[in-house]
Amino acid sequence: MKKPFILCGVILVVLFFVSCKKLGKRKEFDLNYTEDITIPSNSTLLSLPFDIRSPETITNSKAEYKNQGTSSKLVESVTLSKLTLKIKSPQSENFDFLNSIEIYISSANTQETLLASKNNIPENGLKELDLDVCPTNLKNFLQDDSFILRVKTVTDKTIYYDLTITTDEVLHVKARLRNIFK
Numbered sequence: 001m002k003k004p005f006i007l008c009g010v011i012l013v014v015l016f017f018v019s020c021k022k023l024g025k026r027k028e029f030d031l032n033y034t035e036d037i038t039i040p041s042n043s044t045l046l047s048l049p050f051d052i053r054s055p056e057t058i059t060n061s062k063a064e065y066k067n068q069g070t071s072s073k074l075v076e077s078v079t080l081s082k083l084t085l086k087i088k089s090p091q092s093e094n095f096d097f098l099n100s101i102e103i104y105i106s107s108a109n110t111q112e113t114l115l116a117s118k119n120n121i122p123e124n125g126l127k128e129l130d131l132d133v134c135p136t137n138l139k140n141f142l143q144d145d146s147f148i149l150r151v152k153t154v155t156d157k158t159i160y161y162d163l164t165i166t167t168d169e170v171l172h173v174k175a176r177l178r179n180i181f182k
Contacts, residue, residue: 029068030081031142031171033057036088037151039163054149054167061142070175078138082170083116085129089164096123099156103131103167107144115149115169138171 035054065071083103087093100119106112115138116131141147149167 025177026076026174027068027070027177028172028174031061031064031078031173033167033169033171035149035167035169037149037165037167039151039153039159039165041159041161042155049152049154052151052153054151056146056148058146059142059144065173065175068173068175069177071178072143074176074178075139075142076174076176078142078171078173079135080115080133080138080169081172082168083131083133084168085131086166086168087127087163088166090161093163095121095126095129097155097157097159097163098129099154101129101131101154102152104150104152105138105141105147106150107141107147109144110140112150113138113141142171 035057037052037054039052062072065075085095085101087095098121100117100121102117103115104112105115113136114134115136116133118129118131121129
């Protein structure tokens with residue numbers, strides 16, 4: 001009679017420790033965002049800074065967190081791991097016109113924060129440019145439904161036509177897993 005109770009007790013203790021271990025597990029995954037930003041033509045040769053705002057980007061992070069087995073409440077950190085700029089149009093253009101660039105992120109409930117930058121961009125015909133990313137925790141930006149990028153540039157050449165640049169952002173997420181028993 002005692003053997004079944006002891007066996008059940010042992011099984012419950014093992015399940016408890018295994019479940020506690022699983023509940024403490026963490027998951028890491030990447031979120032990718034792509035946006036197009038248009039740099040308007042300019043008629044000056046001066047190296048004046050100017051700002052460009054991206055259209056509002058829908059984060060869709062809640063659905064992505066759910067697909068990954070976590071939720072926004074369980075996210076510990078979100079950091080930008082890569083931000084790449086690519087010339088979309090005209091395809092014959094390159095980044096030789098660009099002297100420096102800074103990209104900032106903002107959302108409804110957060111203050112603007114520097115995401116990435118690049119200074120003293122060489123004039124060697126680059127069509128793709130990897131920016132230096134900031135190690136800021138962007139968790140609060142992805143808890144909002146959308147965010148906006150502001151691009152601050154300094155050009156060192158005249159731009160005779162509008163340029164469309166694609167930004168590819170990779171955000172690395174570290175989160176705890178949801179309760180495995182649900």
